[in-house]
Amino acid sequence: MTQVPQRPALYAPGSILKPLPPEQFVDLRVGEASPDDLTGDLALNAETRWEAMAGRDYLTPNELFYVRNHAPTPRIEPSRWRLRVEGPGVKRTLEIGYDELLRLPETSFVRALECAGNGRALFEEVQGRATPGTPWRLGAIGVAEWTGVPLREILERAGIKASAQEVMPEGLDAVRMRRPMPLEKALEEDVIVAYAMNGEPLPQDHGFPARVIVSRWAAVASVKWVGRIHVSETPLSSPWNTDKYVLTGGGFGAGRIPVEAQGLKSALELPWPARLRRGRHTIGGRSWSAQGVITRVEYSVDGEPWRAARLVEPNVPGAWVRWSFGWDARTGRHDVRARAMDTAGNVQPDETPFNDLGYLYGAVVGHPVWVR
Numbered sequence: 352m353t354q355v356p357q358r359p360a361l362y363a364p365g366s367i368l369k370p371l372p373p374e375q376f377v378d379l380r381v382g383e384a385s386p387d388d389l390t391g392d393l394a395l396n397a398e399t400r401w402e403a404m405a406g407r408d409y410l411t412p413n414e415l416f417y418v419r420n421h422a423p424t425p426r427i428e429p430s431r432w433r434l435r436v437e438g439p440g441v442k443r444t445l446e447i448g449y450d451e452l453l454r455l456p457e458t459s460f461v462r463a464l465e466c467a468g469n470g471r472a473l474f475e476e477v478q479g480r481a482t483p484g485t486p487w488r489l490g491a492i493g494v495a496e497w498t499g500v501p502l503r504e505i506l507e508r509a510g511i512k513a514s515a516q517e518v519m520p521e522g523l524d525a526v527r528m529r530r531p532m533p534l535e536k537a538l539e540e541d542v543i544v545a546y547a548m549n550g551e552p553l554p555q556d557h558g559f560p561a562r563v564i565v566s567r568w569a570a571v572a573s574v575k576w577v578g579r580i581h582v583s584e585t586p587l588s589s590p591w592n593t594d595k596y597v598l599t600g601g602g603f604g605a606g607r608i609p610v611e612a613q614g615l616k617s618a619l620e621l622p623w624p625a626r627l628r629r630g631r632h633t634i635g636g637r638s639w640s641a642q643g644v645i646t647r648v649e650y651s652v653d654g655e656p657w658r659a660a661r662l663v664e665p666n667v668p669g670a671w672v673r674w675s676f677g678w679d680a681r682t683g684r685h686d687v688r689a690r691a692m693d694t695a696g697n698v699q700p701d702e703t704p705f706n707d708l709g710y711l712y713g714a715v716v717g718h719p720v721w722v723r
């Protein structure tokens with residue numbers, strides 16, 4: 352069992368939430384920031400710089416893991432924290448404290464967490480059509496080992512009624528971020544209430560003391576600082592599945608389809624744009640699919656025929672695979688591309704269907720590389 356040390360009280364008892372200054376969004380990238388900047392009180396949106404992943408192990412270290420907040424990070428004192436499970440879909444209201452949560456049957460697995468908007472800036476930079484919202488390139492993804500209690504264990508302790516339909520975790524942040532999922536999704540074995548990330552207690556910005564991890568779904572479903580789980584007998588809605596995080600406009604017309612499952616992407620472990628000295632280089636990258644396991648990754652420089660990159664184990668379903676290829680770089684400006692394929696038969700396309708809010712960019716990206 353992963354040992355999670357008790358944290359000291361972060362502030363005086365009385366309220367479990369410390370009022371914080373008005374939203375201040377800081378546009379910085381993980382890797383440019385000092386560790387202090389990454390654990391502060393700010394509503395922080397920070398993406399992992401891909402060059403910071405070059406040559407690293409499989410997992411994203413906690414301090415390099417992207418942060419996406421809709422409101423400032425709340426500071427929660429674990430001894431006062433409670434998770435309440437309630438609603439017409441359960442037989443009784445259940446309250447679980449932090450120590451109790453740590454004593455429930457636990458599970459650990461390695462999975463990616465990826466923002467639905469990852470790659471949004473590329474709609475403009477590659478496809479020439481801008482969308483509003485946080486302009487992530489490809490760094491709004493990370494892979495970690497998550498440890499926690501299966502949501503099923505917790506729901507069963509509250510007694511799931513035969514009529515139960517949807518499950519909506521709610522965060523304790525100022526916006527009370529919440530988003531529903533069908534009961535069947537909530538009961539999957541890799542949907543958990545997590546309290547540890549890469550063997551450490553969840554960092555504050557990643558949801559301390561506990562967050563939901565909904566494997567394979569856009570990370571907006573993985574509610575941080577979870578305080579309440581509502582179980583309904585009817586379909587539920589929240590601004591995050593009706594107005595935000597929906598596919599609408601472009602090829603989707605007037606419909607509003609909530610973003611759920613993630614797709615397929617690849618990224619090079621290089622700065623954007625990259626600058627290299629001429630000569631022989633090993634170029635590394637990672638590819639991931641929420642729909643299956645990556646079976647093959649190909650690369651192409653300056654429009655030359657696609658060739659296979661060398662995959663590096665492990666290749667965990669629902670996480671990513673590392674790969675590399677050798678390149679003899681000549682002076683000039685180059686366009687380096689990678690595309691992945693998965694066991695579900697998906698291949699990264701040359702273009703992503705446009706949608707107004709810029710979700711699920713999955714097309715092949717020409718990475719600009721200057722060589723001198």
Ligand SMILES: Nc1nc2c(c(=O)[nH]1)N[C@H]1C(S)=C(S)[C@@H](COP(=O)(O)O)O[C@H]1N2
Nearest residue numbers: 417418419420421466522528557570574575
């Ligand atoms: N309570 C709460 N949970 C949240 C969010 C939030 O703002 N508040 N952001 C969501 C979104 S949009 C993403 S992409 C992920 C980011 O998780 P991370 O900051 O740990 O990388 O958390 C999700 N869970």
Ligand SMILES: [Mo]
Nearest residue numbers: 419466467571
């Ligand atoms: Mo997100």
